[in-house]
Amino acid sequence: MADTALVTDPAAGTTPAAGEVTIPADELPFDPSLPWQKSASVALRPEPFGALVYHFGNRKLSFLKSQPLVAVVKALGDHPDVPSTLRACDVPEAQHPAYVTALATLSRSQMIEKRSTP
Amino acid sequence: MTAVLPPRAPAQRPTGGKLIDQFEYGLDAPICLTWELTYACNLACAHCLSSSGRRDPRELSTAEAEGVIDELQRMQVFYVNVGGGEPTVRPDFWHLLDYAIGHDVGVKFSTNGVKLNKQRAAQLARTDYVDVQISLDGATAAVNDRVRGTGSYATAITALENLAEAGMNDFKVSVVVTRENAGQLDAFKELTDSFGAQLRITRLRPSGRGADVWDELHPTMAQQKDLYQWLLANGDGVLTGDSFFHLSAFGEALPGLNLCGAGRVVCLIDPVGDVYACPFAIHENFLAGNVRSPGGFQTVWQQSELFADLRNPQTGGACTKCQHFDSCRGGCMAAKFFTGLPLDGPDPECVQGYGETALAARDLELITPKSHIDHSHKGPVRGQPTLLGMPSIPPAKICDESPLAGMDLR
Numbered sequence A: 001m002a003d004t005a006l007v008t009d010p011a012a013g014t015t016p017a018a019g020e021v022t023i024p025a026d027e028l029p030f031d032p033s034l035p036w037q038k039s040a041s042v043a044l045r046p047e048p049f050g051a052l053v054y055h056f057g058n059r060k061l062s063f064l065k066s067q068p069l070v071a072v073v074k075a076l077g078d079h080p081d082v083p084s085t086l087r088a089c090d091v092p093e094a095q096h097p098a099y100v101t102a103l104a105t106l107s108r109s110q111m112i113e114k115r116s117t118p
Numbered sequence B: 001m002t003a004v005l006p007p008r009a010p011a012q013r014p015t016g017g018k019l020i021d022q023f024e025y026g027l028d029a030p031i032c033l034t035w036e037l038t039y040a041c042n043l044a045c046a047h048c049l050s051s052s053g054r055r056d057p058r059e060l061s062t063a064e065a066e067g068v069i070d071e072l073q074r075m076q077v078f079y080v081n082v083g084g085g086e087p088t089v090r091p092d093f094w095h096l097l098d099y100a101i102g103h104d105v106g107v108k109f110s111t112n113g114v115k116l117n118k119q120r121a122a123q124l125a126r127t128d129y130v131d132v133q134i135s136l137d138g139a140t141a142a143v144n145d146r147v148r149g150t151g152s153y154a155t156a157i158t159a160l161e162n163l164a165e166a167g168m169n170d171f172k173v174s175v176v177v178t179r180e181n182a183g184q185l186d187a188f189k190e191l192t193d194s195f196g197a198q199l200r201i202t203r204l205r206p207s208g209r210g211a212d213v214w215d216e217l218h219p220t221m222a223q224q225k226d227l228y229q230w231l232l233a234n235g236d237g238v239l240t241g242d243s244f245f246h247l248s249a250f251g252e253a254l255p256g257l258n259l260c261g262a263g264r265v266v267c268l269i270d271p272v273g274d275v276y277a278c279p280f281a282i283h284e285n286f287l288a289g290n291v292r293s294p295g296g297f298q299t300v301w302q303q304s305e306l307f308a309d310l311r312n313p314q315t316g317g318a319c320t321k322c323q324h325f326d327s328c329r330g331g332c333m334a335a336k337f338f339t340g341l342p343l344d345g346p347d348p349e350c351v352q353g354y355g356e357t358a359l360a361a362r363d364l365e366l367i368t369p370k371s372h373i374d375h376s377h378k379g380p381v382r383g384q385p386t387l388l389g390m391p392s393i394p395p396a397k398i399c400d401e402s403p404l405a406g407m408d409l410r
């Protein structure tokens, strides 16, 4: 679903000049049953189609390609795991797998992080 | 402002789809903002994109520059590419660098290395959130200095040594690919690796003084093909920005930004605060406004008519009928404009050969558009490039009225 992915990893061929970065491949699989949050060093910039995500630490740039996904990323920190976040944001059940994929991509580039408090 | 593009239906942003299609309709703030701090430069490179040399008396003051940084912070522009001229010759350069970093605006600056002594290199190595790019246009002094001027290779290498010695991470060597250095890509890679740096290669565009040397210096078709192959093999470790998407018409898409982002995701703030659609488009046709006007940069970016006009995908013109249009998108707007080609037609370096045909078909009377902005040194410069046949040691006396008097320009 390269073209309809909710998140675009700049490393996947659309790296803007300002975000000339590569994503490391050595990460653990994404676990949606854990509590997550938007990383402390990440800023979201609203855009007409969603948001631009910027990580001040690793200087990676990514994009959230839908407004509902922006809402989910913001809400992650208020819920015990990913499924409950998705339900709270009224994401239809059928779309949950796509959102989990998107969040996995964001965790790989450290845009979201596990949080220690449940 | 005159319309620069053929008339099209008003822009209607689609929902979903590819990110690159969204980019065509623009962003609320740029992601690739170039800010040239001064037109002053110690060198006189033959292909300077901004025709730099002399400082402009109207350049932004320190306070005004700080105001721009404040605004970029408000707009959440997380990163600026700082250049010039030679940005480090501005006495407040190091102050502005700290000021930007302190306001969540990271800085990547391009320099010829003139001010990067051991002390500055150590300072940069200690500073987070700053990237340095050293310009080098030949892997050997002979090739580099012909374009950038005698001694400029040595200056750049010293700067690279200082940065490496100071333990600076991730600094870049930035190369404009020309007919003379296109065969040195492997050598550039080796040289860059030897300093633990990263290679960045960009395209020569006929902008600024680049227009004067473009015919002579732009890579040949055979070199473009080799470059494409080289990028396919090495592209992931090499930065290119939006330089080479026109090469994707050879077959596969290359890593990098594959569209012309001018006025959409890219723009330039020049030293006097003028905002242009792209650093390679310093011409009144691409001038959107000035950061000193009411509403500042944000109003220019979000409300200029020119940018609204550019934030609209191309739907007509010869290129839209080309089978490679999806990846090549007709190439670089600035390259077309400054070679006098229509903006909705092929790039002058179209790899399908349509650019050459279009160049050959230009009206003999055609005068290619010239920028009204020129800060080139008026007199001779120490170590000036020999590319244009200028003497490398300036003659003792030269006519003040016409700097070219008595000089053989062939």
Ligand code: SF4
Binding pocket: B205, B242, B259, B260, B261, B262, B266, B278, B279, B280, B281, B331, B332, B333, B334, B335
């Ligand atoms: S005009 Fe050329 S250099 Fe400028 S953004 Fe477009 S493709 Fe890039």
Ligand code: SF4
Binding pocket: B246, B249, B318, B319, B320, B322, B323, B324, B325, B328, B329, B330, B331, B345, B346, B347, B350, B351, B352, B353, B354, B355
């Ligand atoms: S004709 Fe246009 S779209 Fe096709 S390859 Fe040439 S520049 Fe690219």
